[in-house]
Amino acid sequence: MPDSITITDNRTGESVELPIVDGGVEATEWRKLLPNIWFYDEALMTTAMTQSAITYLDGDAGILRYRGYPIEQLAEQSTYLEVAYLLLHGELPTEAQYEAWTHDITYHTYIHENVRKRFLEGFHYDAHPMGMLVSAMAALSTFYPEAKEIFDQDIRQKQIVRLIAKMPTLAAACHRFSVGMPFVYPDNTLSFAENFLSMMNKVAEPHYQADPRLSRALDLLFILHADHEQNCGTTAMRTVGSAHADPYIAASAAAAALYGPRHGGANEQVIHMLNEIGSIDNVEAFVKSVKDGSGGRLQGFGHRVYKNYDPRAKIIKQTADDVFAITGKSPLLDIALKLEDIALSDEYFTSRKLYPNVDFYSGLIYQALGFPIEMFTVLFAIPRTAGWLAHWEEQLEQDAKIARPRQLYVGVPERSYTPIATR
Numbered sequence: 001m002p003d004s005i006t007i008t009d010n011r012t013g014e015s016v017e018l019p020i021v022d023g024g025v026e027a028t029e030w031r032k033l034l035p036n037i038w039f040y041d042e043a044l045m046t047t048a049m050t051q052s053a054i055t056y057l058d059g060d061a062g063i064l065r066y067r068g069y070p071i072e073q074l075a076e077q078s079t080y081l082e083v084a085y086l087l088l089h090g091e092l093p094t095e096a097q098y099e100a101w102t103h104d105i106t107y108h109t110y111i112h113e114n115v116r117k118r119f120l121e122g123f124h125y126d127a128h129p130m131g132m133l134v135s136a137m138a139a140l141s142t143f144y145p146e147a148k149e150i151f152d153q154d155i156r157q158k159q160i161v162r163l164i165a166k167m168p169t170l171a172a173a174c175h176r177f178s179v180g181m182p183f184v185y186p187d188n189t190l191s192f193a194e195n196f197l198s199m200m201n202k203v204a205e206p207h208y209q210a211d212p213r214l215s216r217a218l219d220l221l222f223i224l225h226a227d228h229e230q231n232c233g234t235t236a237m238r239t240v241g242s243a244h245a246d247p248y249i250a251a252s253a254a255a256a257a258l259y260g261p262r263h264g265g266a267n268e269q270v271i272h273m274l275n276e277i278g279s280i281d282n283v284e285a286f287v288k289s290v291k292d293g294s295g296g297r298l299q300g301f302g303h304r305v306y307k308n309y310d311p312r313a314k315i316i317k318q319t320a321d322d323v324f325a326i327t328g329k330s331p332l333l334d335i336a337l338k339l340e341d342i343a344l345s346d347e348y349f350t351s352r353k354l355y356p357n358v359d360f361y362s363g364l365i366y367q368a369l370g371f372p373i374e375m376f377t378v379l380f381a382i383p384r385t386a387g388w389l390a391h392w393e394e395q396l397e398q399d400a401k402i403a404r405p406r407q408l409y410v411g412v413p414e415r416s417y418t419p420i421a422t423r
């Protein structure tokens with residue numbers, strides 16, 4: 001067996017030869033040889049926790065495909081709702097399937113009045129919309145108790161449609177509340193992205209129609225963010241889902257992970273960083289401070305798996321130009337371009353394979369589209385819901401075991417309790 005490894009238990013002399021398949025080895029056989037021996041793998045950096053047929057990612061080559069389709073082709077030719085269908089069903093829809101799917105999503109965009117009136121409006125006036133969204137997603141579980149029937153196909157499909165459809169409504173409701181504006185009901189005559197922009201921006205006009213070039217740019221950003229295989233949020237979805245929690249609860253856990261600045265919160269950090277740099281004259285000094293450790297990390301740079309230019313960042317950079325042609329250039333763009341230029345020709349970044357990731361330019365586009373910074377991670381969560389749900393469903397179909405890793409205990413050995421008076 002040329003493409004294999006041999007594991008020998010030196011205590012017994014027993015060995016097992018394991019084939020290397022798709023770049024890895026399966027644990028089942030060595031687990032039998034080495035019962036009760038665990039492998040320490042911090043943050044699961046070398047452990048595949050699941051098999052998945054949804055997204056293919058080659059971080060060294062900068063390749064991303066959903067169900068086999070290159071992200072570049074989907075970004076150019078598809079729509080977010082078609083991509084959501086593809087992620088969930090494995091195939092692109094026929095015209096009739098696409099029409100039925102779009103109709104279903106469009107007619108499930110309303111949220112129960114009590115979600116907004118009793119729940120969302122109970123938040124403090126300055127609540128961060130992402131905190132509100134995470135809570136609202138979990139709260140949906142209490143409005144649809146049948147969602148617990150996760151093995152009933154019809155019920156499961158209904159919740160998938162509901163969650164994808166209601167995410168923009170919840171997101172816009174969180175935003176409107178946080179800026180003191182009245183809630184805008186969904187408009188079924190609009191596309192997914194247009195409807196979201198209407199719920200975000202409508203004031204007194206009877207019908208809000210976004211510039212089609214801007215709603216297309218937003219839809220494209222939704223496509224790029226729809227899935228990214230086993231990232232932190234998706235792993236949270238699969239971990240919570242493996243306990244057979246309902247999809248609202250599992251997705252709220254995934255969204256909670258996404259909220260972190262090392263994950264989906266990075267686009268917000270990029271704008272803070274660019275604002276702090278303030279001028280292209282300060283870029284070189286800033287890069288120096290990143291390198292000597294005093295300036296923190298270069299936000300929007302680096303990735304656990306991309307050790308090459310993130311293919312989504314390439315597409316986003318092009319989209320940024322298209323959006324700025326309509327909205328006017330962001331004053332932060334020149335700083336970002338110079339930062340990228342300097343970093344990509346600096347040995348510190350090249351030797352560590354640190355390239356711009358999806359968040360480096362997405363924040364600038366969101367800002368140009370008029371979204372406040374606090375909404376950036378919310379804008380990521382809306383489309384990622386399709387990916388989370390695709391993984392959740394795949395896992396249920398795999399009849400996956402409950403996620404339960406081992407730990408390496410490094411605490412004190414057994415000791416006796418001492419009464420408080422003698423401590």
Ligand SMILES: CC(C)(COP(=O)(O)OP(=O)(O)OC[C@H]1O[C@@H](n2cnc3c(N)ncnc32)[C@H](O)[C@@H]1OP(=O)(O)O)[C@@H](O)C(=O)NCCC(=O)NCCS
Nearest residue numbers: 262263266290297298299300301302303304352357358359
């Ligand atoms: C994404 C991220 C968390 C991946 O982290 P990781 O795979 O665990 O990589 P590490 O933290 O081990 O970093 C490897 C090396 O690169 C450096 N590095 C990584 N990202 C860096 C960044 N953005 N700026 C400066 N240095 C960075 C680390 O300091 C480390 O250097 P060292 O080997 O001298 O100690 C990390 O690159 C990061 O914090 N990026 C900024 C936040 C961001 O944009 N997140 C969005 C991801 S889509």
